[in-house]
Structure formats: C-alpha cells, structure tokens
Amino acid sequence: SSLPAEAMPSDQYTGPHRLIVPTGRTHLTGGEVLSVTAMLLLKGSPTGPCVTTLYWRPASTQEYTNVTMTNIGRQVYQGAATVTQPTSSAPYFYYIGAKCPSIPDLAWPLGAPQDPQPLIID
Numbered sequence: 001s002s003l004p005a006e007a008m009p010s011d012q013y014t015g016p017h018r019l020i021v022p023t024g025r026t027h028l029t030g031g032e033v034l035s036v037t038a039m040l041l042l043k044g045s046p047t048g049p050c051v052t053t054l055y056w057r058p059a060s061t062q063e064y065t066n067v068t069m070t071n072i073g074r075q076v077y078q079g080a081a082t083v084t085q086p087t088s089s090a091p092y093f094y095y096i097g098a099k100c101p102s103i104p105d106l107a108w109p110l111g112a113p114q115d116p117q118p119l120i121i122d
Helices: none
Strands: 018-020 033-041 051-058 065-068 070-073 076-082 092-099 106-108 117-121
Touching: 018 106, 033 051, 033 092, 051 076, 065 076, 076 092
Parallel strands: none
Antiparallel strands: 018 033, 033 076, 051 065, 051 092, 070 076, 092 106, 092 117
16 A cells, blocks of 8 residues: 655655754753753755854853854764852853854754753752
8 A cells, every 4th residue: 555645754854943952951060061962953954064052151140151062973063061160059051052054043942042041050
C-alpha cells in the first residue's frame, strides 16, 4: 500500500528556526565552570556561517562578558565561562545568542537578553 507523496514524511526540517539548550544550568558550586551546549535547528541552510555567543554577568551590573562558542559540528556549539564566586548571594545571569546570515537572530532562553537565565552560585 503506497501512500500519496503529501503523506510521506519530509527529510528536511520545516518548522521555525530554534536555538535549543538541552540542559540549562541554574546552579553552580564555587569555582565550577559554566559549560553550555547549544544546538541550532534551522529551516533550510543559512547563506554563511552562524556565530553563537555565550553571555554572562553578575546581577550587580548590566554589562555582559561574552565568549564565542565553538561549532563542534552539525550546528552544535559548546562554550564555557569561568564565573567568579560572588561576594554576596546575588545571582548571575546568562543567555546564548546566535546570529546567522539570512535568518532572524535567535536567543535562549526565549526572552533573552531582556529576560536571561538566572544562575545561583554557592
């Protein structure tokens, strides 16, 4: 029994562009490195290379420090940040941004950079 062509699943992703972080960290112990993996799920192919960046800051400032994440293959990126232990109990915040030619900028978490991921360090 053969199905009509429109019933066959596609081998191409056709949904919205997404920046996925499989494991978003919310807690670090003092001296632990914030290590993050991010994946880009794109409809079609960008017209050039994507740049994915990890941003972080203590709650006491609005200025982010950043590092460009490494593409380890197939639109999977890894990045790490050395987050110093705060002198107070105030949290840190972080987010990931991705810029690809010909598609809108992407961010994780969804509301970033205005609503970044909180990170508690003790």
